[in-house]
Amino acid sequence: MKSDTVFKQAFNQTLDLLSAAGTGAPLPSENALSADLGVSRTTVRKVLARLSERGYVAGQGRNRVIASAVPDGAHFPHPETVATAKQVEVHFMEWMLRGQAQPGTQINELELARAFGVGTTGIREFLNRFRRFGLIAKRPNAGWVFMGFTREFAMELFEIREMFELRSARALAQLPDSAAIWPRLRAIERQHRDLLRDIDERYQDFSDLDNRFHRLINAAAPNRFIDDFYDIITLIFHYHYQWNKHDERARNEIAIHEHLAYIQALLTRDLPRVQAACTLHLASARATMLATFEAA
Amino acid sequence: MKSDTVFKQAFNQTLDLLSAAGTGAPLPSENALSADLGVSRTTVRKVLARLSERGYVAGQGRNRVIASAVPDGAHFPHPETVATAKQVEVHFMEWMLRGQAQPGTQINELELARAFGVGTTGIREFLNRFRRFGLIAKRPNAGWVFMGFTREFAMELFEIREMFELRSARALAQLPDSAAIWPRLRAIERQHRDLLRDIDERYQDFSDLDNRFHRLINAAAPNRFIDDFYDIITLIFHYHYQWNKHDERARNEIAIHEHLAYIQALLTRDLPRVQAACTLHLASARATMLATFEAA
DNA sequence: AAATTGTTTTTTATCGATAAGCGAAAACAG
DNA sequence: CTGTTTTCGCTTATCGATAAAAAACAATTT
Numbered sequence: 001m002k003s004d005t006v007f008k009q010a011f012n013q014t015l016d017l018l019s020a021a022g023t024g025a026p027l028p029s030e031n032a033l034s035a036d037l038g039v040s041r042t043t044v045r046k047v048l049a050r051l052s053e054r055g056y057v058a059g060q061g062r063n064r065v066i067a068s069a070v071p072d073g074a075h076f077p078h079p080e081t082v083a084t085a086k087q088v089e090v091h092f093m094e095w096m097l098r099g100q101a102q103p104g105t106q107i108n109e110l111e112l113a114r115a116f117g118v119g120t121t122g123i124r125e126f127l128n129r130f131r132r133f134g135l136i137a138k139r140p141n142a143g144w145v146f147m148g149f150t151r152e153f154a155m156e157l158f159e160i161r162e163m164f165e166l167r168s169a170r171a172l173a174q175l176p177d178s179a180a181i182w183p184r185l186r187a188i189e190r191q192h193r194d195l196l197r198d199i200d201e202r203y204q205d206f207s208d209l210d211n212r213f214h215r216l217i218n219a220a221a222p223n224r225f226i227d228d229f230y231d232i233i234t235l236i237f238h239y240h241y242q243w244n245k246h247d248e249r250a251r252n253e254i255a256i257h258e259h260l261a262y263i264q265a266l267l268t269r270d271l272p273r274v275q276a277a278c279t280l281h282l283a284s285a286r287a288t289m290l291a292t293f294e295a296a
Numbered sequence: 297m298k299s300d301t302v303f304k305q306a307f308n309q310t311l312d313l314l315s316a317a318g319t320g321a322p323l324p325s326e327n328a329l330s331a332d333l334g335v336s337r338t339t340v341r342k343v344l345a346r347l348s349e350r351g352y353v354a355g356q357g358r359n360r361v362i363a364s365a366v367p368d369g370a371h372f373p374h375p376e377t378v379a380t381a382k383q384v385e386v387h388f389m390e391w392m393l394r395g396q397a398q399p400g401t402q403i404n405e406l407e408l409a410r411a412f413g414v415g416t417t418g419i420r421e422f423l424n425r426f427r428r429f430g431l432i433a434k435r436p437n438a439g440w441v442f443m444g445f446t447r448e449f450a451m452e453l454f455e456i457r458e459m460f461e462l463r464s465a466r467a468l469a470q471l472p473d474s475a476a477i478w479p480r481l482r483a484i485e486r487q488h489r490d491l492l493r494d495i496d497e498r499y500q501d502f503s504d505l506d507n508r509f510h511r512l513i514n515a516a517a518p519n520r521f522i523d524d525f526y527d528i529i530t531l532i533f534h535y536h537y538q539w540n541k542h543d544e545r546a547r548n549e550i551a552i553h554e555h556l557a558y559i560q561a562l563l564t565r566d567l568p569r570v571q572a573a574c575t576l577h578l579a580s581a582r583a584t585m586l587a588t589f590e591a592a
Numbered sequence: 593a594a595a596t597t598g599t600t601t602t603t604t605a606t607c608g609a610t611a612a613g614c615g616a617a618a619a620c621a622g
Numbered sequence: 623c624t625g626t627t628t629t630c631g632c633t634t635a636t637c638g639a640t641a642a643a644a645a646a647c648a649a650t651t652t
Contacts, residue, residue: 002605002642040644119607132428134520141613156519223452224430298612298635336614415637437643
């Protein structure tokens with residue numbers, strides 16, 4: 001049976017909308033809600049029905065109004081709103097990157113399914129999708145093997161990353177003045193400066209900014225295989241640095257400065273300078289990640 | 297339930313072994329057969345049991361001998377020996393590349409399952425694995441969309457291919473004299489000359505040789521992401537040219553000459569010459585594929 | 593007529609069950 | 623004791639069933 005995480009998440013989001021609007025206000029149309037929440041109207045109607053049942057909303061059809069304030073505890077608990085596939089991902093990344101798993105470890109579908117509280121199908125699907133990340137290998141009819149999040153893996157990952165990013169940075173620098181990318185680059189430059197100003201409080205926001213910055217560069221000359229590869233980078237970085245907080249503030253501050261130099265270079269469109277700034281930053285990112293292997 | 301294609305294929309292969317050995321000869325040990333056929337001993341035993349039952353093999357345990365010649369028609373029909381996953385692949389590639397499918401077409405899991413004669417799980421798994429080929433996209437909870445085997449797809453594919461191969465060719469040219477790759481390169485050069493000699497009869501063998509040649513170049517400096525990408529190339533080329541036989545002989549002959557020039561360049565280790573030969577060949581391969589879009 | 597709601601049909605996500613296939617341990621032969 | 627076969631438990635591949643979610647269609651209101 002399908003899980004109803006979509007419904008529960010939509011329900012919680014709608015509760016927040018109700019709170020924001022206040023008692024007595026009329027509700028938006030079903031179509032509007034559907035667009036807002038990013039779910040089908042079928043789900044919206046299910047949410048509305050539940051809200052009426054609970055008494056938070058009164059009236060029928062197009063005469064619905066907010067009937068009462070939403071009490072604390074009306075939301076579905078967070079874990080119930082996370083899609084099964086996402087849960088598997090989080091569990092599996094933790095299992096892999098936090099060291100319980102040695103290179104060469106056999107992966108047992110049924111065992112993982114039990115441990116993560118999902119059916120074997122979910123595990124299977126995840127493993128199949130995750131295969132392209134290069135961290136697991138399949139032996140037909142005989143299961144999966146974890147290959148290890150090793151120094152070697154990181155080296156290979158960065159080799160490709162540098163190749164791709166250099167290519168995209170070059171392409172970006174050669175775009176005409178009229179290209180839509182330049183204002184976007186300036187906008188992200190501003191966000192870097194803002195973050196740098198509040199670095200002491202907000203240094204954790206860098207991870208997201210970093211991701212957006214590199215994706216913007218790749219967007220200069222779109223290529224689906226490069227985009228795909230960036231999914232791998234994003235996932236690995238996301239989980240790796242989430243559990244590896246050593247020197248995070250200092251690391252991020254340095255990276256912001258590198259980004260700013262890189263952006264300056266791009267804005268001048270001086271190709272050698274772009275390449276230098278790009279190479280410098282990526283080498284630094286690589287050194288940071290490789291350093292985590294030395295420590296261990 | 298799991299299909300028994302592994303058993304059936306092993307059975308057929310064993311029949312061929314029996315025919316080759318002739319009546320009266322003793323059978324190899326179960327372990328030897330297992331290694332030979334590339335299946336587990338469990339499956340070997342199942343095959344042996346069936347052979348005894350049919351009377352082709354007499355004796356028990358280590359005293360098994362071939363009892364009689366194998367009649368025609370003893371083999372399982374070929375389709376029964378193809379794993380479900382492979383069947384799905386073949387069907388799907390045909391559906392996709394032979395034009396019944398327009399870009400933007402919705403992919404219906406159940407419908408495909410019916411059409412291909414497999415369960416929905418098989419389709420789902422295939423689609424998930426196939427996603428990385430960049431030809432289909434997923435909209436969560438709402439199915440898959442076929443994006444089209446378009447000129448644009450081919451351009452993006454070749455951009456990456458050229459980037460990767462140039463990198464590998466450079467790495468190869470810089471390996472020391474003692475590297476194990478040089479004799480292998482000479483061996484594959486010989487195979488090219490052999491094929492060229494019999495080009496009229498054997499031009500169809502080029503596809504396999506081409507694949508092995510490019511993989512050898514990538515093996516100079518292994519990187520799992522490049523290997524992975526080469527899987528995409530291999531699959532696309534395999535099916536595309538299987539159904540696109542226009543000028544095949546001439547095409548292949550030209551490509552062999554390009555390969556030979558490329559190999560010569562590699563053997564001299566003259567970097568500019570290597571790059572020139574590599575670029576030339578890849579540009580030619582790209583032009584060949586792009587030409588198929590003009591025709592349509 | 594356009595937008596909205598009500599209803600029905602279609603399609604996906606997810607589970608559990610089961611035979612095929614793998615691999616290790618036990619038993620056996622020389 | 624070495625290589626082989628026998629036996630057995632464990633794991634994967636594959637199916638069909640079912641509720642959730644989306645999408646298409648019909649009816650209604652403004």
